[in-house]
Amino acid sequence: MSGTDLLGEFERLVLLAVLQNRDEGYAILVRREIERATRRTVSRGALYRTLDRLETKGLVSWTLEDESPERGGNPRKRFSVTPDGVAALRRSHAVLSELSAGLEHLLEPTS
Amino acid sequence: MSVSRPPRLAEALLRRLLPSDAHGRTIVGDLHEEHRELVARHGSLRADLWYWRETLVTGVGYARPGRSTLHHLGHDVRHALRSMVREPGFAAAAVLTLALGIGAGTAIFSVVDGVLLRPLPFDEPDRLVRVWATNEETGQAQRDLLYQDVEALRSGAPSLASVMGLSTVTSTLMGWAMEDPEDVLLARTTPGFFSTFRVDPVVGRAYNAGDASAGGVILISSGLWRGRFGADPDVVGTMVHLGTAGYQIIGVLPEGLEYPRDADMWTPLRPEQMGDDDREVVVVGRVADGVDPSVVNAEVNAVGARLASALPETHDGWGAWIQPLQITVVRDVRAALFALLGAVGLLLAIACVNTANLLLARAARRRHEVAVRTALGASRVRVVSRYMTESVILALAGGAAGILVGRWILASMLAVAPQIPRLDTVALDLRVVAVMGVVTGVAGVLFGVGPALHAASAPPESTLRDSGRATTLSGRRITLQSGLVATEIAMSTVLAVLAVLLFSTFRDAVSFDRGFEHDQLVAMNVEPLHPPADGDEARAYFGAIVENVRALPGVRDVALSSHEILEQRGLSLGVAVEGNPVVGDEPRPATVRIVSGGFFRTTGIPLLRGRSFAADGGPEDEMDVVVNRRFVDLLVDPAQDAIGLGVELSWARGRIVGVVGDVSPALGEPARPIVYLPFQRETVPGMWVTVRAVGEAAPLVPGIREAVHDVDRWVPLQRVDLLGESVESSVAPQRFNMLLVVSFAALALVLAAVGIYGVTALSVATRRSEIGIRRALGASDPLVAAEIVKRVAQLTGVGLAIGILVSSLGGRLLGSVVVGVEPTDPGVLVVVTALLGAVALLAAGIPVARAIGIEPTEALRAE
Numbered sequence: 022m023s024g025t026d027l028l029g030e031f032e033r034l035v036l037l038a039v040l041q042n043r044d045e046g047y048a049i050l051v052r053r054e055i056e057r058a059t060r061r062t063v064s065r066g067a068l069y070r071t072l073d074r075l076e077t078k079g080l081v082s083w084t085l086e087d088e089s090p091e092r093g094g095n096p097r098k099r100f101s102v103t104p105d106g107v108a109a110l111r112r113s114h115a116v117l118s119e120l121s122a123g124l125e126h127l128l129e130p131t132s
Numbered sequence: 133m134s135v136s137r138p139p140r141l142a143e144a145l146l147r148r149l150l151p152s153d154a155h156g157r158t159i160v161g162d163l164h165e166e167h168r169e170l171v172a173r174h175g176s177l178r179a180d181l182w183y184w185r186e187t188l189v190t191g192v193g194y195a196r197p198g199r200s201t202l203h204h205l206g207h208d209v210r211h212a213l214r215s216m217v218r219e220p221g222f223a224a225a226a227v228l229t230l231a232l233g234i235g236a237g238t239a240i241f242s243v244v245d246g247v248l249l250r251p252l253p254f255d256e257p258d259r260l261v262r263v264w265a266t267n268e269e270t271g272q273a274q275r276d277l278l279y280q281d282v283e284a285l286r287s288g289a290p291s292l293a294s295v296m297g298l299s300t301v302t303s304t305l306m307g308w309a310m311e312d313p314e315d316v317l318l319a320r321t322t323p324g325f326f327s328t329f330r331v332d333p334v335v336g337r338a339y340n341a342g343d344a345s346a347g348g349v350i351l352i353s354s355g356l357w358r359g360r361f362g363a364d365p366d367v368v369g370t371m372v373h374l375g376t377a378g379y380q381i382i383g384v385l386p387e388g389l390e391y392p393r394d395a396d397m398w399t400p401l402r403p404e405q406m407g408d409d410d411r412e413v414v415v416v417g418r419v420a421d422g423v424d425p426s427v428v429n430a431e432v433n434a435v436g437a438r439l440a441s442a443l444p445e446t447h448d449g450w451g452a453w454i455q456p457l458q459i460t461v462v463r464d465v466r467a468a469l470f471a472l473l474g475a476v477g478l479l480l481a482i483a484c485v486n487t488a489n490l491l492l493a494r495a496a497r498r499r500h501e502v503a504v505r506t507a508l509g510a511s512r513v514r515v516v517s518r519y520m521t522e523s524v525i526l527a528l529a530g531g532a533a534g535i536l537v538g539r540w541i542l543a544s545m546l547a548v549a550p551q552i553p554r555l556d557t558v559a560l561d562l563r564v565v566a567v568m569g570v571v572t573g574v575a576g577v578l579f580g581v582g583p584a585l586h587a588a589s590a591p592p593e594s595t596l597r598d599s600g601r602a603t604t605l606s607g608r609r610i611t612l613q614s615g616l617v618a619t620e621i622a623m624s625t626v627l628a629v630l631a632v633l634l635f636s637t638f639r640d641a642v643s644f645d646r647g648f649e650h651d652q653l654v655a656m657n658v659e660p661l662h663p664p665a666d667g668d669e670a671r672a673y674f675g676a677i678v679e680n681v682r683a684l685p686g687v688r689d690v691a692l693s694s695h696e697i698l699e700q701r702g703l704s705l706g707v708a709v710e711g712n713p714v715v716g717d718e719p720r721p722a723t724v725r726i727v728s729g730g731f732f733r734t735t736g737i738p739l740l741r742g743r744s745f746a747a748d749g750g751p752e753d754e755m756d757v758v759v760n761r762r763f764v765d766l767l768v769d770p771a772q773d774a775i776g777l778g779v780e781l782s783w784a785r786g787r788i789v790g791v792v793g794d795v796s797p798a799l800g801e802p803a804r805p806i807v808y809l810p811f812q813r814e815t816v817p818g819m820w821v822t823v824r825a826v827g828e829a830a831p832l833v834p835g836i837r838e839a840v841h842d843v844d845r846w847v848p849l850q851r852v853d854l855l856g857e858s859v860e861s862s863v864a865p866q867r868f869n870m871l872l873v874v875s876f877a878a879l880a881l882v883l884a885a886v887g888i889y890g891v892t893a894l895s896v897a898t899r900r901s902e903i904g905i906r907r908a909l910g911a912s913d914p915l916v917a918a919e920i921v922k923r924v925a926q927l928t929g930v931g932l933a934i935g936i937l938v939s940s941l942g943g944r945l946l947g948s949v950v951v952g953v954e955p956t957d958p959g960v961l962v963v964v965t966a967l968l969g970a971v972a973l974l975a976a977g978i979p980v981a982r983a984i985g986i987e988p989t990e991a992l993r994a995e
Contacts, residue, residue: 048162065190069159085154088161091168093137095161096154 028113032080034059035071036102036110039081044101048072051100072100080106136171138164139180142187148512148585149191159190204514208521215522219494223526225886226490230530231537232879233483234568238538239545240476240872242564244469252458253388255330256418260457261425263295263415263432269449272802274460277413278446279405281439282322285415285452288435291428292417296324299412300395304850305360306373310661313848316356316396318374323400328418329391336368336383343382344400350379351398354387376661391416416457429454471634472869475876478627480571482620482880486887487530489616491523493890516585520577527573535568545872617891618931621968624884625935626942628964631877633943636960638866638873647795647803648697649736650855652688654829655696656836657851659818660844670815673843678728680839681823686832689824691734694726694816696853698797698862707807709767710778722763723804724781726819728811732758732792734824742775742790749812750789754778756810757786762794763805779807784814798862829854881971888975892924896979900986908988917980921973928972932965 028036038054039046046054051072052063075081086097102110121128137143146163150156163186170179216223251257263285265275282297289295298321305316325331326338333351343349350372352361361367370381379399392414419428436452459466502515658677664670674692681690707722729745731737740761750756757779759767764774779786786809794803811819821840825832837849896903903916 048158049166065162065186069190073155085158091165092161093143093164095157095164097161098155098158 027116028109031067031071032075033110033113035068035075036080036106039100040102040107040110042100045099046101047097047099075106078105079103080109136168136176136179138167138183142180142184146187146191148516149187151513163187163190204517205521208518209525211518212522212525216525222490222494223529225890226487226526227530227533229483229486229490229883229886230527231533232883233480234531234534234571235537235541236476236876236879237480237571238535238564238568239541240469240472241567242538242542242559243545244473245564246559248466248469252461254391257458258456259293259419259421260328261292261417261419261428261454262457262460263417263452263454265411265436266451266453267449268451275411277415277452278411279401279413280443281435281452282324282413282415284435284439285417285432286324288438289417289428289431291420291423291431293420294324294327295322295415295417296328297322297401297413297415298325298392298398299401299414300392302851303374303397304659304848305397306848308371308373308378310373310848312360313850314360315850316374317392317394319392319395319398320401320405321398325391325398328416329389330418331385331389331391333383334386335365336381338383339400344402347400347402348377348379349382349399350374351383351385352381353385353390353396356396357384375659417454425454425456471630472872472876475627475630475634475873478623479876479880479883482623482627482883485616485620485623486883486890487526489613489620489887490890491526492613492616493893495519516581520581524573524577527577531568531571531573538568545868613891614927617887618927618934620884620887621928621931621972622935622938624880625932625964625968626939627880628877628967629936629939629960630942631873632960632963634873635870638870641798641866642863642870644796646698646797646859647737647793650859652825652827652829653697653735653822653855654825654833654836655693655820655822655853655855656833656840656849657696657818657820658840658847658849660847662846663817664815667813667815670817671812674728674811674815674819674821676843677821677840680842681821681836684832684835684839686826686835687823688826689730689734691731691822692728692811692819693731693822694724694819696820697735697737697795697822697855698858705781707767708780710780711769711772721805722759722767723806724809725806726809726811726814726816731808731822734822736824737795738793740791740793742788744790745810745812746789747812749810750787753785755784755786755813756789758790758792758808759788760792760794760803760806760808762803763807764791766805781807829856881967884968885971885975888924888927888972889978891927892920892976892979893982895923896920896983903983903986904988907986913984916983920980920983921976924972924976928969932968936961936965 034055035051038051038058041054042050048065048068052065052068055063055068072081076083080103081100082103083098083100086099088094088096143160143164146160147156150159163183166186167179167183170182252260254260263277263281264273265277265281266273267275276299277297279297282295285292286295298319300317300319303316303318304313306313323339323341323344332338334354335357336351339349339351352367357363357367361370367381368383372379372381374397385398417428419425432452432454436447436450439447439452440450506515658674660673664673678690678692681687705721705724729747732739732744742758744758745756759774759779768774768777774788774791777788779788786807792808796803821836823829823832823836833852833854840847840849907916
């Protein structure tokens, strides 16, 4: 992938949520994390598709856990952010910071 | 703790929709886990509902990842269109089948919706009821009432907030200077008309009780207002003539709120008209708020019973009851329309089964292609979506074509349709299109999903392994297809049986004997503006007209009568018949008609016994009278010979010299007892001139008009009745129904033929090599053909058996709705069996010919 590609808004949310779960995150937890922070419902289909895409881009990786009875004998994927993923987040963050510079009076939440 | 599982069906569906790799399984696992948590928190019902929703949302949502799926969809659509072009026969058959089914459905549904389902246009229409008179002795259930009954109901049935009575007459409307004559239908109503229907004039005012005694005021319909008065807002105050009486227009009724619908003018009923003793008053009431209809019915029954005991002369044997107005307005067509709706529903079902069958057949032909695609890595979702895309496109095309076909059918129906009440409210509106859209969509998914899942679930290895030397179809598929074809034949049988039954019923109503020869007969009303002063003058006046008309070329016979021959109304008088023990000396009512001597010869009413009037009308003190058969049945002692009996009228005496046949205007309507008096003795101011033509009657009309005007150049001659046409138009609804029923049955047969052809052709195509081998081994043409025909015969036999069973039940049901349908008779079954058998053999013919044409060497080389 090209190193200059910027993350999409939802991609960035997913990456951050995976990071928040400290390599323990799987889809259900990631989704709850995003829903908690955004206070909005997250489409399950959109989340799975985004995780697929991030994986294709090499920004997340996953490990397959053994099948368990409480999951109806289905395995679980635990996601972690790859170094590339962290780098992409940094770039994205830097761009945001640069663009926000001097606008703090507008962007900081008023108390 | 018991293990909570998500709904199995939903889970299976989810697994189908998602890829079957580890990735898909982790998604299934996530949902499983969340379902478990939800069960613990909210119970299993909510959790299951949640799981179903998530299955659909996630399954479909995941399978639709933006651009790539749109790309796939575009690909699928192109593929579907390409394959439609590649197999135009298949596409045409599927689209045409659906178009016919949906088209017929759209048209009939539009009619049923407009005529039966849409409420009447009046305010709170469900509170309007029609009051009927009933007579158990004579078996009449729906007769109209007498004028005095309206007043009795108003005072005796307090749960009716208002009651009105009206009767209609045809009249000639002219301007104040007697110009521009035209025929109009005049409704004479009680003042309750406006409060009962809650109608206010759009222009001018309504009439009230005061107007009723003064008379001379009239309201006109919006149609007449526009057509004759150019929608002039100053029409109020305009003076017009109805016949020779003058009226002032006081208002215009709003469009669509006319009752009866075909009336042109409304005028208050004058008290002197109340004495009329014909049961011809239409009575409608409005049920008071909060009153149960059964209470109203009880009150009306009570009023009827009170009248019967208080006024035995006119009311003996009569009772009264109510019916919702909505039903009575369309009572004549209601049963027929529901029967047609059932027929068209069957037709639509046949079309759907047929399409499913065609798609299944094609799925069978395609399984090799699908197997290759699956083996090359196409996912189930892709295979299913490709199939679904095709079937949805077919269904949409069929639906769109169906709505076009429906519009066309509806337009042609409305063009040829007779005067069905409320037909003017029929239109192909958005609701009908919406209903048909849903039907189409569901049909598309249903047809697609079976073949699609079937194709996707077949393991590609075995299909590919077999296909090189495939000889016969899989048992499961052939069973499914045969089942569908048998179902189709069964439904076609039901439709055909019902069609034959309905057809014969309608035919009876069309072609029954009316008791006279209506073709080549024309009647013209001659109502002189200055009526003859006395009988002699009248006889001279009309005698001159008869002589003038008789001299015209093409006229075979001319006669005079006081009423038009099919006219139901008439002067009803008490008639006492000599020596009649049934009624003693009490006069019994009979309808009086005054006719000239040649009337029976001219009209073709058969003289059953005795003779017609003598040239001078008989002896001075006892004129000749002729009575009809009904008169003899009701008023003459059976032990006596009617001929020669004396009859006593209130003002004169007569002696019966002849008995003639009854004239019956409609099937099942009892004739009235009629006493015919000689024109030589009795006259009325206006007469009907009835002419029998040598050939066609219509071309004679201008000549007859001229001949009458030679005698009296001022007489308006507006009411001309070609009796052949009148009779024809009175049975037009039945004729129309016959046409529809036969068309539906024919369509059903065509669809059944397509179904049988499809299955047989498929089975021949897939067994090509087998047939080739057998022919190589010496099987003769007849042997090959016989085997295929046997299979078709089996299917047809099973379908026929089920169909006949169902239709014998259906026929009984129909008999309870449509008067006159006989329970299934063997003749009908024989006809239908022969018809379907012939269709089946015909449909199998092409595939059989193809099978016989298979060259063993070619078939084997193709392996």
